[in-house]
Amino acid sequence: MTALLAHNPDGATPDVVLREATAGDADAIAGLAAEADIDELSDRGRLFVAEQNGETVGFIRLVKANGIWHVNPVVVTGSCRRTGIGAALMRFARSRFGELRFVARGYAVPFYEALGCEPVAWDAIAPLIAADCDDCSMAPTCGATPMRMS
Numbered sequence: 001m002t003a004l005l006a007h008n009p010d011g012a013t014p015d016v017v018l019r020e021a022t023a024g025d026a027d028a029i030a031g032l033a034a035e036a037d038i039d040e041l042s043d044r045g046r047l048f049v050a051e052q053n054g055e056t057v058g059f060i061r062l063v064k065a066n067g068i069w070h071v072n073p074v075v076v077t078g079s080c081r082r083t084g085i086g087a088a089l090m091r092f093a094r095s096r097f098g099e100l101r102f103v104a105r106g107y108a109v110p111f112y113e114a115l116g117c118e119p120v121a122w123d124a125i126a127p128l129i130a131a132d133c134d135d136c137s138m139a140p141t142c143g144a145t146p147m148r149m150s
Helices: 023-035 085-097 106-114 127-134
Strands: 003-006 016-020 046-052 055-065 068-076 100-104 145-149
Touching: 016 085, 023 046, 023 055, 023 068, 046 085, 055 085, 055 127, 068 085, 068 127, 085 100, 085 106, 100 106, 100 127, 106 145
Parallel strands: 068 100
Antiparallel strands: 003 016, 016 046, 046 055, 055 068, 100 145
């Protein structure tokens, strides 16, 4: 297992370790998903976690569909939001897997735009990923926006 140390140059938050998830991370990932109002997280794709001081504070799941890696989802615990962990997870995934596509909840669009992501048409998102929005009870109010990080 390889890990990447994501150093926070502002010094406001401790360093974060990004690594591939293991079976031992399942409970922490499930807890973070529940905190983010994700009803159920399927076992598809590859999971990576962010650890700070030995505690799992975020994760990103990547699913390859139609030849493109899709973020589905990226989650950071509430107490660690706005500390650069989500950005570190996205940049880590982009550097490792190339172009990323995803569906952002409306309130998160400015975060992704600040990372250089841009909106795309819905048909740029693999049907496997877009279907999550079709089945989501929050779809009518969340302002889902298809995006990419190239």
